[in-house]
Amino acid sequence: MKxxxxxxxxxxALVVPAFAQEAGSRDARGQLDFxxxxxxxxxxxxxxxSAYVNGMLxxxxxxxxxxxxxxxxxxxxxxxxxxxxSNSVAGPPAAVEITPDGRFAFVVETFTPRPDNDEEHGxxxxxxxxxxxxxxxxxxxxxxxxxxxTVGDRPIAVSANATGNILAVSYSIEGxxxxxxxxxxxxxxxxxxxxxxxxxxxxxxxLGEDNIMDMDWHPDQSVIVWINQFDNTMQFARVxxxxxxxxxxxxxxxxxxxxxxLFTPDGNHAVTxxxxxxxxxxxxxxxxxxxxxLTVRMNAEVGxxxxxxxxxxxxxxxxxxxxxxAVSPDGxxxxxxxxxxxxxxxxxxRITWYSSVTxxxxxxxxxxxxxxxxxxxxxxxxxxxxxDNSGKYLAVANFDHFDDRREGSSIDFWRIQTDPLDAxxxxxxxxxxxxxxxxxxHSMAIxx
Numbered sequence: 001m002k003x004x005x006x007x008x009x010x011x012x013a014l015v016v017p018a019f020a021q022e023a024g025s026r027d028a029r030g031q032l033d034f035x036x037x038x039x040x041x042x043x044x045x046x047x048x049x050s051a052y053v054n055g056m057l058x059x060x061x062x063x064x065x066x067x068x069x070x071x072x073x074x075x076x077x078x079x080x081x082x083x084x085x086s087n088s089v090a091g092p093p094a095a096v097e098i099t100p101d102g103r104f105a106f107v108v109e110t111f112t113p114r115p116d117n118d119e120e121h122g123x124x125x126x127x128x129x130x131x132x133x134x135x136x137x138x139x140x141x142x143x144x145x146x147x148x149x150t151v152g153d154r155p156i157a158v159s160a161n162a163t164g165n166i167l168a169v170s171y172s173i174e175g176x177x178x179x180x181x182x183x184x185x186x187x188x189x190x191x192x193x194x195x196x197x198x199x200x201x202x203x204x205x206x207l208g209e210d211n212i213m214d215m216d217w218h219p220d221q222s223v224i225v226w227i228n229q230f231d232n233t234m235q236f237a238r239v240x241x242x243x244x245x246x247x248x249x250x251x252x253x254x255x256x257x258x259x260x261x262l263f264t265p266d267g268n269h270a271v272t273x274x275x276x277x278x279x280x281x282x283x284x285x286x287x288x289x290x291x292x293x294l295t296v297r298m299n300a301e302v303g304x305x306x307x308x309x310x311x312x313x314x315x316x317x318x319x320x321x322x323x324x325x326a327v328s329p330d331g332x333x334x335x336x337x338x339x340x341x342x343x344x345x346x347x348x349x350r351i352t353w354y355s356s357v358t359x360x361x362x363x364x365x366x367x368x369x370x371x372x373x374x375x376x377x378x379x380x381x382x383x384x385x386x387x388d389n390s391g392k393y394l395a396v397a398n399f400d401h402f403d404d405r406r407e408g409s410s411i412d413f414w415r416i417q418t419d420p421l422d423a424x425x426x427x428x429x430x431x432x433x434x435x436x437x438x439x440x441x442h443s444m445a446i447x448x
Contacts, residue, residue: 032075032413032433035389037447038140039069040105041397041411042096043082044089044440046114047123049343049381049400053286055122057114061407061439066096066107066133069411069435070140080411080437083143085133086113087443088126089399091172092259093324093383094157094214095443098137099164102447104192105135105143106167108155128154132169134192137447146192152184159224161217164188166239168224169197170212182212183226185243200245202237214260218298219267225298227258227272234261234272234296236310249308252296255315260325269313269367270296273322273336286341286350291322293336293360295367313367319356319374324384328391329448331364333416335428337382337396338374355379357396357414359428375428378402379412384444392416394428397441409441410434 043065048058066085069078087095088111098105109129132155134147154172161168167186182205184197215226222239234252237245255274262271274292277285292315300311319338326335336358344351354376361370381399388395394414401409413433419425 031415032393032431033390034071034075034393034395034413036071037102038071038137039386039395039411039444039446040096040098040137041067041069041080041384041437041441041444042085042087042107043067043409043438044087044442045438046111046126047089047440050345051123053283053344053348055124057123057125060114063438064113064440065438066105066135066143067411067437067441068137068140068143075413075433078433078435080435081141081143082438083135083145085135085145086129086131088129089381089383089440089442090123090126091156092214093397093443094159094260096445097158097160097167098445098447099160099188099192100162101164102137104146104188105137105445106158106160107133107135108151108158108169109133110154110156110172130155132158132194134194136192140447147194149194151197152181157212157214159215159217160188161222161224161239162219166243167194168215168217170215170226173208173211180207182207182210183215183245185239185245187243198243200243202245203247204251213258216262216270218263219265221267223298225261225263225270227254227261229258232256232258232274234258234270234310236270236298249299249310252310252312254294254296254312255292259323262325262327264295264327264362264364264367265329265331266364268298269364270298271325271327271334271362272296273318273325275321275323277321285321286344288321290320291318291336291338292316293318293322293325293334293358293369295362295369297367314369316360316369316371318358320352322358324382324397326385326387326394327362328387329389330391331362332391333387334360334362334369335385335387335394337385339381339383340376342379343381343399353378353402355382355398357382357385357394357428359416359426372426373428375430377430381442383442386444386446388446389448395444395446397444399441400439407439408436409439410436411441411444
C-alpha cells in the first residue's frame with residue numbers, strides 16, 4: 001500500500017505541472033474566430049429604451065455616433081472608433097449601410113438630436129430629421145465624415161446596390177417628404193459623394209397611404225425588393241439605368257407589421273420578419289405575441305409571355321418583437337433579434353428581464369425554414385445582428401444594460417455550436433466577447 005501511494009503521489013506530481021503548462025499555453029481567447037474586416041454600428045444617445053413606453057427620454061449619454069470595430073488581432077483587444085453621425089433608433093434597424101467594398105458608410109437621421117440633456121424632455125420634443133451623412137472608412141480606426149446632405153423628411157432606411165454605385169433611401173409617410181415620395185435614389189461617386197436625388201414614380205404605390213419600411217438590392221441583378229408597413233406586402237421592382245423603378249410580378253401578402261427584408265445570398269428568395277404590432281394590440285406593441293420570419297421566392301413561376309409570380313414559401317415562429325434580421329453569407333442560417341419586453345420601465349410588471357435571439361435553418365434552394373430555437377440573454381432592446389463571413393458567428397447590437405451603472409451599449413459576439421456527439425442539438429451561445437460602444441446601438445453592417 002505504501003508503495004502504491006508513493007507511486008500515485010509521484011504520478012500526480014508529474015501530471016499537475018504538465019497540466020498547468022498546457023493550460024497556460026492555451027489560446028485564452030476561447031472559441032471566437034469571427035471572420036470579416038470590420039463591423040459598423042450606429043448609436044442613438046438621445047433616449048433610454050423605456051421612452052417608447054412612457055415618452056420620457058431620460059438622461060443623455062454623450063452624442064450620436066457611428067462606430068467602427070476593426071476585426072484584427074486578439075478579440076479581447078477589439079475596440080470601437082467612433083465619430084459623430086446623427087441617427088435615431090425610432091425606426092427600423094436599417095439606418096446605416098456600407099458600400100460592398102467597405103469604403104463608405106451612409107447614415108440616415110430619422111429624428112434630430114435632442115435639444116439638451118434635460119431629463120424632462122419627452123419623445124415628442126424631438127424634431128423630424130432630414131440629414132444623410134457620408135463617412136469614409138478608408139482607415140477603419142479613424143472614420144471620417146465626408147459629406148452631410150439635407151434630404152427628405154424622416155428617412156427611415158438606407159440600402160446600397162451590389163455594385164456600390166446606387167443608394168436607395170426610403171421615407172416615412174409621417175415625415176412630410178415621405179408623403180410626396182416613398183423612395184429616393186442617389187448615384188454614389190468614386191469618392192463616396194452622392195448625386196442629387198432622383199424621386200422615381202412607382203406604379204401602383206399610394207402616396208400618403210403606403211410606407212416602404214425597408215428595402216434590399218438583389219446580389220446580381222438591378223432589382224430591389226421592399227416591404228410595405230401598412231398593407232403587409234412585399235414588392236419586387238427593376239431599377240433602370242435612368243433610376244426609374246418598375247415593379248414586376250405580383251404583390252405578395254406577408255405577415256403583419258413587416259420590419260426588415262433581405263435577399264438570400266443566391267438572390268432566389270427574400271426573407272422578412274413580422275412583428276405583429278398594431279392598434280388592436282395592448283400598447284400597440286407592448287403585449288404583442290411571438291413574431292415570425294418568412295421566405296418569399298422571387299420568380300416562383302414564369303409564364304410563356306414572360307409574366308412572373310412570386311410566392312410565399314415558409315414561415316417559423318420567433319421571439320416577441322423580432323426587429324432585427326440577418327442571413328448568413330452561406331445562406332444556411334437566419335437570425336432575428338427579439339426585443340421581448342426588455343425596454344419597459346423597471347416598475348412596469350410586464351417587463352421581461354431578458355431579450356432573445358431566434359435561430360432558424362434555411363434551405364437556400366427551396367426557401368424552407370426550420371426553427372432551431374429562441375435563446376434568451378441578459379440585455380436590452382437588441383435591434384440588429386450581422387453574421388461573420390464563415391456563418392458560424394454572430395454580432396448582436398445590445399442597446400443598453402439592465403445595470404444602470406454600466407455606461408454605453410455593446411456589440412456582443414455569439415457562436416453557433418452543434419454538439420459533436422448529437423448532430424440534432426444546435427445551440428446559439430452568447431460568448432464572453434463584447435465591445436463597448438456609445439449607448440443606443442441599433443443598426444449594423446459588416447465589411448466582408
